[in-house]
Amino acid sequence: MNKLIEREKITSKKEKPDPSSLGFGKYFTDYMFVMDYEEEKGWHHPRLTPYAPIMLDPSSSVFHYGQAVFEGLKAYRTEDGRVLLFRPEQNIKRLNRSCQRMSMPPLDEELVLEALTQLVELEKEWVPREKGTSLYIRPFVIATEPSLGVKASKNYTFMIVLSPVGSYYGDQLQPINIYVEDEFVRAVNGGVGNAKTSGNYAASLQAQQKANELGYDQVLWLDAIEKKYAEEVGSMNIFFVINGEVVTPALSGSILSGITRASAIELIRSWGIPVREERISIDDIYAASARGELTEVFGTGTAAVVTPVGELNIHGRTVIVNDREIGEISKKLYQTITDIQLGKVKDPFRWTVEV
Amino acid sequence: MNKLIEREKITSKKEKPDPSSLGFGKYFTDYMFVMDYEEEKGWHHPRLTPYAPIMLDPSSSVFHYGQAVFEGLKAYRTEDGRVLLFRPEQNIKRLNRSCQRMSMPPLDEELVLEALTQLVELEKEWVPREKGTSLYIRPFVIATEPSLGVKASKNYTFMIVLSPVGSYYGDQLQPINIYVEDEFVRAVNGGVGNAKTSGNYAASLQAQQKANELGYDQVLWLDAIEKKYAEEVGSMNIFFVINGEVVTPALSGSILSGITRASAIELIRSWGIPVREERISIDDIYAASARGELTEVFGTGTAAVVTPVGELNIHGRTVIVNDREIGEISKKLYQTITDIQLGKVKDPFRWTVEV
Ligand SMILES: Cc1ncc(COP(=O)(O)O)c(C=O)c1O
Ligand SMILES: Cc1ncc(COP(=O)(O)O)c(C=O)c1O
Numbered sequence: 001m002n003k004l005i006e007r008e009k010i011t012s013k014k015e016k017p018d019p020s021s022l023g024f025g026k027y028f029t030d031y032m033f034v035m036d037y038e039e040e041k042g043w044h045h046p047r048l049t050p051y052a053p054i055m056l057d058p059s060s061s062v063f064h065y066g067q068a069v070f071e072g073l074k075a076y077r078t079e080d081g082r083v084l085l086f087r088p089e090q091n092i093k094r095l096n097r098s099c100q101r102m103s104m105p106p107l108d109e110e111l112v113l114e115a116l117t118q119l120v121e122l123e124k125e126w127v128p129r130e131k132g133t134s135l136y137i138r139p140f141v142i143a144t145e146p147s148l149g150v151k152a153s154k155n156y157t158f159m160i161v162l163s164p165v166g167s168y169y170g171d172q173l174q175p176i177n178i179y180v181e182d183e184f185v186r187a188v189n190g191g192v193g194n195a196k197t198s199g200n201y202a203a204s205l206q207a208q209q210k211a212n213e214l215g216y217d218q219v220l221w222l223d224a225i226e227k228k229y230a231e232e233v234g235s236m237n238i239f240f241v242i243n244g245e246v247v248t249p250a251l252s253g254s255i256l257s258g259i260t261r262a263s264a265i266e267l268i269r270s271w272g273i274p275v276r277e278e279r280i281s282i283d284d285i286y287a288a289s290a291r292g293e294l295t296e297v298f299g300t301g302t303a304a305v306v307t308p309v310g311e312l313n314i315h316g317r318t319v320i321v322n323d324r325e326i327g328e329i330s331k332k333l334y335q336t337i338t339d340i341q342l343g344k345v346k347d348p349f350r351w352t353v354e355v
Numbered sequence: 356m357n358k359l360i361e362r363e364k365i366t367s368k369k370e371k372p373d374p375s376s377l378g379f380g381k382y383f384t385d386y387m388f389v390m391d392y393e394e395e396k397g398w399h400h401p402r403l404t405p406y407a408p409i410m411l412d413p414s415s416s417v418f419h420y421g422q423a424v425f426e427g428l429k430a431y432r433t434e435d436g437r438v439l440l441f442r443p444e445q446n447i448k449r450l451n452r453s454c455q456r457m458s459m460p461p462l463d464e465e466l467v468l469e470a471l472t473q474l475v476e477l478e479k480e481w482v483p484r485e486k487g488t489s490l491y492i493r494p495f496v497i498a499t500e501p502s503l504g505v506k507a508s509k510n511y512t513f514m515i516v517l518s519p520v521g522s523y524y525g526d527q528l529q530p531i532n533i534y535v536e537d538e539f540v541r542a543v544n545g546g547v548g549n550a551k552t553s554g555n556y557a558a559s560l561q562a563q564q565k566a567n568e569l570g571y572d573q574v575l576w577l578d579a580i581e582k583k584y585a586e587e588v589g590s591m592n593i594f595f596v597i598n599g600e601v602v603t604p605a606l607s608g609s610i611l612s613g614i615t616r617a618s619a620i621e622l623i624r625s626w627g628i629p630v631r632e633e634r635i636s637i638d639d640i641y642a643a644s645a646r647g648e649l650t651e652v653f654g655t656g657t658a659a660v661v662t663p664v665g666e667l668n669i670h671g672r673t674v675i676v677n678d679r680e681i682g683e684i685s686k687k688l689y690q691t692i693t694d695i696q697l698g699k700v701k702d703p704f705r706w707t708v709e710v
Contacts, residue, residue: 023504024503024504025414025502025503025504026502026503026504028413028414028501032413051413053410053411053412053413054410054411054413055408055409055410056408056409056411057408058383058387058406058408058409058514058516059380059383059493059516059518062417062418062553063417063423063425063495063497063553064423064425064493064495064553064556065553065556065557065560066421066423066552066553066554066555066556066557066558067557067560068418068419068421068557070418070419101561102557102560102561103560103561103564136503138414138419138503140418140419142418146383147380147381148379148380148381148491148493148518149378149379149380149381150556150559150560150563150589150590151560151563152560152564159413161413161414163414163503183545184545184546185543185544185545185546186546187546188540188543188546188579188580189540189579190538190539190540190579190582191539191540191541191542191543191558191579192554192557192558197421197554197557197558198417198418198419198420198421198553198554198557199421199547199552199553199554199555199557199558200421200554201419201420201421201505202420202421202422202423202457202547202552202553202554203421203546203547203552203554204505205420205422205457205458205505205506205507206456206457206458208505208506209458209507224543224544224545224546224579224580225543225579225580227545234505235505
């Protein structure tokens with residue numbers, strides 16, 4: 001496999017950014033991975049090449065008809081200097097599911113894992129060491145056929161870029177405030193909400209801005225049909241702890257099947273705590289809070305890991321969760337997942353892959 | 356205004372394609388219009404420049420989060436050699452409405468009209484003369500900030516490209532067959548269905564492919580909530596003629612407000628035929644057909660002008676419309692709109708603008 005991926009040498013290396021100023025997705029490493037697709041040739045010419053602008057015809061379909069899917073995962077630096085990936089095969093599987101939904105050609109999953117591993121290996125020194133930091137990995141596919149007909153593109157480019165990142169929400173494990181959005185919606189069953197495709201994110205921006213203006217960090221989306229059932233947060237899945245049981249919205253078809261979500265469910269169940277995946281009405285959440293039974297709310301996601309929620313605005317009514325303190329399950333989950341990701345504890349589920 | 360737009364000269368002109376092989380959006384002219392946006396500077400550096408690939412950072416937001424909006428209009432060649440645009444100010448207004456919904460900065464509408472006019476003027480010889488042909492004009496805006504944070508981009512590029520086109524559906528005024536899609540949905544209220552944004556088109560591809568495989572030309576979308584009410588077709592609005600009255604889905608928030616649709620409504624009303632804009636259930640359409648009252652179905656759009664529908668597949672049941680013949684109203688509407696666009700008749704509504 002190794003020899004299939006061509007390598008072009010860079011001539012000079014970039015200076016690494018100050019670890020305290022990383023932010024999210026602002027800096028990129030020296031190399032990227034690129035591979036092309038043409039209808040007649042299939043996927044071809046996999047290569048590691050200097051990170052650089054790409055040239056595209058102005059009529060490329062990605063600009064007009066939005067065929068674009070992506071993934072996000074991280075490489076973590078262990079205390080003893082090794083580099084670990086967290087469940088990369090799950091991201092690659094999801095990438096192919098997204099491709100399928102968006103009428104884009106599937107990728108060879110083994111080749112993508114190999115490419116991703118080789119790229120991270122080559123850029124190992126870019127994996128930062130400071131607490132909360134990691135190397136964010138962004139695989140993505142864009143449609144490049146220079147044609148304005150509304151149809152699936154005949155040409156695509158697959159790329160992987162790497163970005164050293166700090167913590168997504170700033171200081172870690174600070175409870176965030178969430179606005180339950182009941183006007184705008186993100187996705188609907190029969191649509192593309194369960195694909196990681198660019199248009200879903202563009203569609204979320206206006207509601208996110210509104211929430212920010214109202215003083216909230218993030219939006220909690222409701223289902224599009226009844227505007228009643230909790231769906232997910234900007235780039236996190238959502239969990240509620242009610243009466244000692246954990247509930248999270250079922251994969252309805254309109255939310256993303258988060259890899260952190262799946263891992264959280266497995267971990268929490270392994271602790272003997274029941275987790276239910278079901279439809280959860282936001283009114284039931286309000287009622288549980290009023291009865292004093294809503295003890296924790298948290299989000300899960302690659303960028304955000306586990307993020308506790310301190311306040312929810314539900315139809316204009318404020319719900320304070322656990323006195324804005326981090327709950328037991330949130331804390332334990334955060335600790336366990338990051339410990340596994342950082343290789344601090346043994347990895348009972350074999351989730352990590354060493355580069 | 357004129358002097359604000361910079362002009363760069365091309366060194367050699369492309370050969371014009373054979374008018375019989377134009378297709379849709381395959382060939383592009385020698386020049387394009389480009390303008391940049393930066394948060395600090397606003398929109399700046401409007402320019403007419405050779406049509407050429409653009410360079411973008413791989414982390415540009417359009418590739419990841421899909422902030423992209425576009426328009427489509429046409430320049431028509433009259434018999435006496437003049438070039439006419441059809442209601443361009445409406446497209447520019449809609450472009451700004453799309454920008455607003457997608458959290459993108461508005462454009463100066465006068466400047467865009469000026470740019471568009473100058474570009475078409477410069478490329479006048481590219482406006483083809485053959486029946487059914489025209490010069491398609493594609494203004495579009497893409498987000499270019501090199502950052503992976505999910506937020507509105509700080510940088511954008513606005514471009515206009517031109518493409519000489521034949522008739523969108525091949526031979527003109529051939530009735531098409533439509534599959535009423537009851538599994539996939541295109542858009543939902545509270546979403547972005549009424550914005551001309553790239554993600555809506557990517558979201559439509561799988562259903563379009565399914566319809567094609569089943570032998571249909573296009574999909575008729577139903578509302579996402581009850582999967583009951585007619586919305587629109589791929590890139591056309593839809594009209595039904597029932598009992599001598601014309602009905603078309605109201606602008607519910609999830610369909611595009613077509614400029615051909617608005618023009619058709621105005622024209623048909625001017626003939627003394629009532630037009631209702633309302634919710635139309637697909638079951639009522641089926642029932643009207645069963646009673647023999649559904650006499651015409653047609654779509655309207657810039658690319659497709661007026662396209663009669665000969666067959667509808669409604670939940671697996673076939674509805675033949677008007678014996679697959681072109682109806683009276685469809686024919687008169689097609690004739691009148693194209694006559695106005697081609698400057699063959701006087702233009703009572705002042706819809707055309709000479710370049
Ligand atoms: C919309 C959305 N929901 C949920 C998630 C969480 O998914 P994961 O845990 O795989 O990162 C993400 C991505 O990160 C997302 O973009
Ligand atoms: C989804 C959709 N509906 C309807 C239309 C028709 O709009 P117009 O008549 O302005 O071309 C279009 C665009 O052409 C479209 O893309």
